[in-house]
Amino acid sequence: MKKVITLILVLSLSIFSCKAQHIIPVEKAVDYLDKEDGLMDGKDYVYVKDINNLLTKFTGTWKGTYNSKNFEFKIVKTTTDDGELKEDLLLARYKITDSNGRVIENTLDLPDDSPYVLFGGYIIKESIYTYMLNYIGKNTNCGQNGNVFISVYGTNNTKMKLFLQVAGEMYFDCTTGAAKQVLPTKVVTLTKQ
């Protein structure tokens, strides 16, 4: 009898705590961003899901050189869930060194929730081979912020083009003037390792 009561209790709790999940494929997410209700689209719980496995091709370690600087990006796929919006998305960490190996910027060891880790973002409307990551730099108060676009191409998608589209939002507490951008504002070519 005890077991039956426990089972009924567990089932009741699952029913009450269960929210209807509305699924949006990751490649369709961009279509919702301009809507009044964004990705929520009038629903209580939305999952932006990588149903067609379109995000995996961006993951891995990517390296390249541009303007005498070495760029290394480590891109992973993850799932976030704030109880209202669940999302399959990409995170990107990076290390930039100069020609002498001196570190210009390094976010490789930062945790997922660090603002300095690039985070998705969406597959752009124009191509399933390009993804937009949100960028917040360590001098974001002085304009290090914007959107990083990554595009895969080549045989087996082993090449990547990457660039920063600067937003340049300046905060009140910026006292040093506009900060130099550390991510490439021109297109840099990376190779999958």
Next chain:
Amino acid sequence: MKKETGYVQDKNGVFTQLNDTNGGHSLDIKIDRDNTTGYIYTHLNDFPTGKTDPKTGRPFINKIKRMFSPADVIKFLQIAKYTEYNNIPLSSVYGTMVSSSGTYTLKFTGNTADIKDLKTAEEYESDYIKLMKKGNEKGFLRFLRDHIKVEGIELYKIKNSGRIRPKTLDESGKVETGDC
């Protein structure tokens, strides 16, 4: 490269044009502690980046949030805070953003002593981006409520007809449109 256009207004009614920032499309809203009463600027529409997808050759577009940014909110609050020193009436303080999705104005009816303990730009940017995925007005109002946390910031939408509608959140976190 597309840029925003905007002005700050001083207490004598004079408008000064804003400059753009470091390679970006945003404007640097410079505030004069003794004189600034508000700002007005245009937000861009989505614009082509000038870059193309290497696989398909299709040009891609930079999407723009047609709403005040966290930096805009902080600047607005700073103008409000300065009324403690410059004798500008708080009722004159404003921030206005003009976009193809509508014109929005911020006003402040709270206590300027509550404008304190603001977080870093990095934290605000991150919180804002995540919330704005849930809708332009809803995301922004939730950002004010949950992250800026200063009572008395009011958001108004000015329709093309000239009608002004206040935007607030109800208890369930949905947007309510009021009447003026």
